[in-house]
Amino acid sequence: MKKITKIMLAALVTISTLVTFIGCSSSKSVKEDNSVKTLSTKDLKDKLGKNDWVIVDTRENDAFNGWKLDDVKRGGHIKGATDFSAAWLKVDDKNKDKRLEDALKTKGITAEKNVVLYDANGKDSDEVAKYLSQKGFKNLYKYDVKEWAKDESLPMTAYENYEMLVSSSWVKDLIDGKKPDTYDGKEFKVFEVSWGEEKDSPDYLKIGHIKGAVHINTDEVEEGPLWNRLSDDKLEKFAQNNGITTDTTVVLYGTDSMPSFRVAAILKYMGVKDVRVLNGGLTKWTNAGYELEKTSNKKSPVASFGAKVPVNKGYIVDLPQAKEIVADKNGSKLVDIRSWDEYIGKTSGYDYIKPKGRPAGAVWGHAGTDNSNLNDYRNIDNTMRNKDEIIAMWKEWGITPEQRLAFFCGTGWRAAEVLTYADVMGLKNISLYDGGWNEWSGNTGNPANPIEIGEPKK
């Protein structure tokens, strides 16, 4: 009996000790959560530009770009801030951990620095703080950017044409009859853009579309074998058939946004004044909890486009202009928006393009890991990558915003997306070289042009 009592007492002591330690650890971690201090506006102002401090915008990409979301007085981001959106933590991506870690590294968000996380809704910063704490970050601060935005003397940056990329809430307000910011009240049309006829395209009827959206098949704006845009008179008919005039506010979106950017570039070339693309694609719409419908909406044609196509002739250029750009080595750049392997000629990137290589004189503008993605220009939630990082990426290859830049890829889709981002950023002398590698290489029996293969000489 005595022996049993001793054993029971020993067990009790052991359990009590363990519980005490666990309790102490828990309370220690509670202390760690509470150690994210709130910064004042004055303190934050003092820290701007200091190398051991990094200011991070944790809001949606649209707010960072320039939209006034969550009742802020001014849109855009604190000048000098980088972005790490709380929305990225919720993305379903098989390489999520690696992509987020790479993003932290690229943006200089490291555990050695003092990291200020700011938001406008009181939640985003906490989510990012929790994520960073788990990664061992200790010097974390939070800030309410509404305070900063209230004071006009404090520097904020918004992209010059941020309104070209719209948020899902903006589109929702538009279709609900409200007058969202920057919308001028004219007729609007929403289009779901993907390849294939409506009945064959899974994105429109099977997945569902935004209420009232009409399907555009990318074959309505381009044709093979070069897959260039249609002739100007055929493009005019396309616009009329889809009820688009120069004054229509056109909103384009897709499950994958790349077709939307392709059509957006062509519409802008034609002369449509107000073209918008849903930033981040359909996922942003469904993540916001908005409904989709699965019934077909017919096109409602108009009698006239309202102008002679093209109004913005230089927005899309062809082979003669591409050759001029290549010849002007200092003032211009023909920017290759393809993967590295396509650029050096390891692969053509396409089943239907046989030659490999690049136009002689073209510079690499980055793209993605292969011809199916544009990850170098997109955040993990498929929103636009921040301007400073894009400019830095280009600088390595001698591409600067002041130059005349013509973007190309295989047949003009990836390049159209980058062209739109360049437009959002406010660059002026920009265009899409429509023929791309498919035309330049002489793939379809047309004459080939000077080609390079292999890694470029430094």
Add this chain to the structure above:
Amino acid sequence: MKLGDVNMKNTVIKKITKIIITIVQVLILVAPLLLQYLSDKKMGVKRYLVFKKTMFSKEIFTSNIILAFKIMLILGSIICIFLLLNYFLKKINNTSVKSLLKVTLLNMAAAFCVFSKNFEELLAYHFFLVAIFVIIVLQYIKAVLDYKKVNNC
């Protein structure tokens, strides 16, 4: 081995050969049908077919080659019809009549397709041409096998 046994063995071999050839004919037709079906479903397939159609038109399937193929089909139809009529008149053997009827109808169907403007517009057009050519030739072989059998009797 007795002569009767040899003849039976030859008949079985021919039957099996014909079945195999028929299966091959069906399978050959499946490829362009599948490509044409997928051209509405997959952008990559459509662009590949457009590219191939462009290159085939310039390199292999020149207008002279296609014209020669059309002439072959017409002549083939005429010859088959003549032979069919000849057999009907002689009333030689049901098997050979059936075989000639099949090859005649197939030839005419192929000729109709190849001459059709709508057919030319198909993205998998050249793939269909190759398939039709091989199928017709194989059908001629089967008809010859039946003709030899008749004459051996």
